[in-house]
Amino acid sequence: MTEIKKLIDENGLRVDGRKLDEIRPIKIEIGLLANADGSAYIEQGRNKIIVAVYGPREAQPKHIGLHDRAAIRCRYHMAPFSTDERKSPAPSRREIEISKVIREALEPVIFSEYYPRSMIDIFIEVLQSDGGSRCAAITASSLALADAGIPLKDLVVACAVGKIDGKLAVDLSDVEDKLGEADMPIAYIPALRKISLIQMDGIFTEEEFFKALNMAKDACIKIYKIQKEALKQKYLQTEKE
Amino acid sequence: MMKLLASGKRLDGRGLLDYREIKIENGVVEKAEGSALVSMGNTKVLVGVKIETGQPYPDLPNQGALTVNAEFVPLAYKYFEPGPPDENSIELARLVDRGIRESKTIDMEKLVIIPGKEVYVVFVDVYILDHDGNLVDAAGLAAVSAILNAKLPVYRVKENGEVIKMDEYVPLPVQNCPIPVTMVKIDDKILVDPTLDEENMASAKLTITLTKNGEICAMQKSGLGAFTLDEIVEAQKIARKKSSEIREKFFREWC
Numbered sequence: 001m002t003e004i005k006k007l008i009d010e011n012g013l014r015v016d017g018r019k020l021d022e023i024r025p026i027k028i029e030i031g032l033l034a035n036a037d038g039s040a041y042i043e044q045g046r047n048k049i050i051v052a053v054y055g056p057r058e059a060q061p062k063h064i065g066l067h068d069r070a071a072i073r074c075r076y077h078m079a080p081f082s083t084d085e086r087k088s089p090a091p092s093r094r095e096i097e098i099s100k101v102i103r104e105a106l107e108p109v110i111f112s113e114y115y116p117r118s119m120i121d122i123f124i125e126v127l128q129s130d131g132g133s134r135c136a137a138i139t140a141s142s143l144a145l146a147d148a149g150i151p152l153k154d155l156v157v158a159c160a161v162g163k164i165d166g167k168l169a170v171d172l173s174d175v176e177d178k179l180g181e182a183d184m185p186i187a188y189i190p191a192l193r194k195i196s197l198i199q200m201d202g203i204f205t206e207e208e209f210f211k212a213l214n215m216a217k218d219a220c221i222k223i224y225k226i227q228k229e230a231l232k233q234k235y236l237q238t239e240k241e
Numbered sequence: 242m243m244k245l246l247a248s249g250k251r252l253d254g255r256g257l258l259d260y261r262e263i264k265i266e267n268g269v270v271e272k273a274e275g276s277a278l279v280s281m282g283n284t285k286v287l288v289g290v291k292i293e294t295g296q297p298y299p300d301l302p303n304q305g306a307l308t309v310n311a312e313f314v315p316l317a318y319k320y321f322e323p324g325p326p327d328e329n330s331i332e333l334a335r336l337v338d339r340g341i342r343e344s345k346t347i348d349m350e351k352l353v354i355i356p357g358k359e360v361y362v363v364f365v366d367v368y369i370l371d372h373d374g375n376l377v378d379a380a381g382l383a384a385v386s387a388i389l390n391a392k393l394p395v396y397r398v399k400e401n402g403e404v405i406k407m408d409e410y411v412p413l414p415v416q417n418c419p420i421p422v423t424m425v426k427i428d429d430k431i432l433v434d435p436t437l438d439e440e441n442m443a444s445a446k447l448t449i450t451l452t453k454n455g456e457i458c459a460m461q462k463s464g465l466g467a468f469t470l471d472e473i474v475e476a477q478k479i480a481r482k483k484s485s486e487i488r489e490k491f492f493r494e495w496c
Contacts, residue, residue, distance in 0.1 A: 093331045100328040101463070108467045184460070194467035198447070200460035201339045209457050209477060213470060 007164040007176055014164070015175060016045070023159065023171040023219055028140070028230040031147050036123075038148025042140040045173055046130035051140045053148040055120035070115035074103035076137060078126040098134050099124075105138050105158065105187035105197035111151040120150060131174035132160045138187050138197065139223055146231060154191035155227050159219040160184060161212040163202060168212050170219045184212055188220040246430050253282075253436065258479060260434040265382065265491055267390045275391025275413070279383040281434065283373035285317075288383035289366050290391045292413075294404065297353075297360040305352025305360045309338035311367035311380065318372035332463065334367060337381050339459040340419040340450040341365070346388060348414040354396050359404055361393065363413075374436040377448050381421035382487070389415055389495055418492045419458055420484035421450040424476050426466060431476055433483055440464075447473070449480035453488060453495075 008014060018024070024045030033039035036052035043049075059065030064073075076099040080086050091099075106122065122144065124137045135158035142155040162172040163182040177183050182202025186195050195217075204212060249257055261282030270276040275290030298306060311334035313321045326334070341347065352361035365388070367380045392410035399405065425435040425443035432439060440446065445466030450459035457477065462468065468476070 093326075093335065096328050096331050097335050100332055101461075104463060104465055107465050189467060192467065194469050195462070195473060196467040198460060198462045198468070198473065200457060201343050202458070203343060203452070204457045206455065206457070206477065206481065210474060213473065217470065 007179060008167060008169075014169065016173060020167055020169045021215065021219075023222060024173070026223065026226050028143065028226065030143050030230055030234040036144075036148075038144045038146065038150070040140040040143035040147060042136050044132065044136040044139075045171070046128060047126070047133050047136045048128040049124065049126050049133060049137050049140055051125075051137065051144040052123045053120065053141075053144040053150070054123070055148065056115040056118035056150065057120075059117055059119045064119060065117040068116050069112040070110070071119045072103055072107050072110060072112060072122070073119060074099050074106070074122040074124070074141075076102055076124045076126070076134065078129055078133075082126050082129045101197050101199065102134060102138055102141065106141055106145070106156055108192075108194070108196050109142070109153040109156055109189055110145065111153070114151060120145075129174070131172050131177045132185065135159050135171075135185050135187070139227060143227060143231060147234070154189050155224065155231075156187050156189055156196060157220045157224040157227055158185060158187035158197065159216055159223055160186070161216040161219070163204065163208065163212075168208060168215055170215055182208075182212075184209075184216065186213070186216045186220065188217055188224075190221065190224050243428060246428060251432065252438070257430060257432045258483070260483065260487070261436075263382070263487070263491070265386050267386055273387075274394065275387040277383045277386035277390065279379045279386070281375055281379045281382075282436065283371055284375055284379050285369075285371040286376065286379040286383045287368040287370055288380065288387045289368065290387045291364040291366070292391065292393060293362050293364065294354060294359055294396060295362045297357065301349075302357040303353055304349040305347070306362040307338070307342060307347060307349070307365070308362070309334045309341070309365045309367065309384070311337070311369070313369050313372075317369045321369075321372070330369075332461070333377055333380060336377060336421070336448060336450075336459060336461050337365070337367060337384050340381055340421055341384060341388065343458040344417040344419040344450075344452045344456075346385065346415055346417040346419055348416050351414040352393075354404060355398060355402075359396075363388075372437060374438070374440045375423050375434050378421050378423045378434060381419070381450065382491070385418060385420070386491070388413060389418070389492065415495065418453045418488055418495050419450050420487050421448050421459070422480035422483045423448040424479060425464075426468065426472065431472065431479065433479060447476050449477055451481055451484040455481055455485070
């Protein structure tokens with residue numbers, strides 16, 4: 001791999017030619033898996049992530065069931081061939097943490113009270129990873145939940161903002177995350193105007209943090225439009241059949 | 242509790258933005274290179290720092306290594322089961338790790354013995370002894386205190402390349418002091434330093450870690466709810482104030 005010395009060139013463009021406030025190209029496919037109750041596939045830049053939802057179904061084993069609502073389980077997992085260096089298939093500490101935060105990002109929109117003693121499983125497999133995979137996974141998981149017919153208060157959409165070469169940039173790729181100075185993924189629920197996931201590592205001044213938060217929200221709104229359009233296309237297609 | 246909250250008070254009489262009494266005791270485990278016991282009300286967390294040598298990470302050949310682990314020991318709480326770390330202890334360990342790592346609290350470049358081959362490895366082990374809420378802040382403070390007071394064993398490299406441990410110690414090279422502040426939201430009010438009961442009642446939890454220069458170096462929302470942008474901006478202001486109060490009280494000589 002050629003040595004990357006600068007993340008932003010003289011024209012203010014990033015390594016992949018994007019501007020600082022530009023998100024990567026997104027491609028979405030909904031309902032691609034025959035077995036799952038709901039499914040979605042997303043490509044965001046070089047990220048390729050597939051999400052399947054099984055449920056609501058009877059809680060197995062029984063003791064994980066809750067008396068008044070559905071138990072939500074989420075598994076974020078990276079395929080061994082998804083990264084530059086092969087990743088062991090065993091769940092790493094990072095994957096366990098990400099599984100937890102993704103679950104907590106999605107739970108606020110699920111009407112889980114409608115399904116007591118059931119469970120809803122969200123399985124996320126990252127087939128290729130290039131930075132911001134937890135955000136793309138959340139964006140796709142919302143669509144998989146909708147595809148499964150699970151009632152939602154709204155879709156959850158996610159995007160990260162970071163700092164590269166001292167400047168704030170939206171939707172960091174892997175190389176930008178590794179060489180950059182900060183990374184902050186957020187998940188946003190537009191209908192409630194609330195943030196259900198926020199994490200940050202790196203260094204932000206108070207001012208940078210405030211700007212980054214708003215940049216992230218604006219990027220989320222752009223991606224939300226893409227989500228809704230994908231869902232609309234899926235329904236139109238189903239109606240025709 | 243709700244009526245109390247509406248008038249700005251909590252069950253234990255604290256204001257919404259008051260911490261419980263914090264006590265820090267250093268050097269409680271002499272065999273460890275560093276150790277600190279923190280109590281925050283009834284919450285008790287012990288952190289031990291062990292410093293060994295080993296190979297550096299392949300992509301960081303000229304730096305020491307840091308690894309943080311947390312054990313939610315069964316004696317601390319009736320619902321802690323023996324076994325490998327669960328998602329909560331992994332999340333806590335990684336959050337404390339990010340606070341220390343991103344703030345460059347330890348000057349990792351000074352932890353090299355033979356560049357590319359032998360470096361110091363700093364093990365920070367968080368041991369929860371009694372759980373009454375806000376494990377993150379207690380663990381974060383204990384980790385920082387243990388690190389700031391830790392001693393580094395000196396290793397000499399002989400002419401034949403052999404590395405030997407001397408009977409000499411120097412302070413660990415430290416250059417920052419990250420303090421995490423954890424807040425919960427109950428009924429649209431933000432409270433700092435939640436007790437276990439308050440954590441169970443809360444709809445969402447947010448931890449923000451700040452450096453000695455007031456920069457944000459780590460952040461984590463956890464729990465089931467969600468925050469508005471205004472709440473997050475307000476939480477950040479609260480965290481800045483509280484972290485600097487705690488730093489001033491316990492770590493003045495390092496900052």
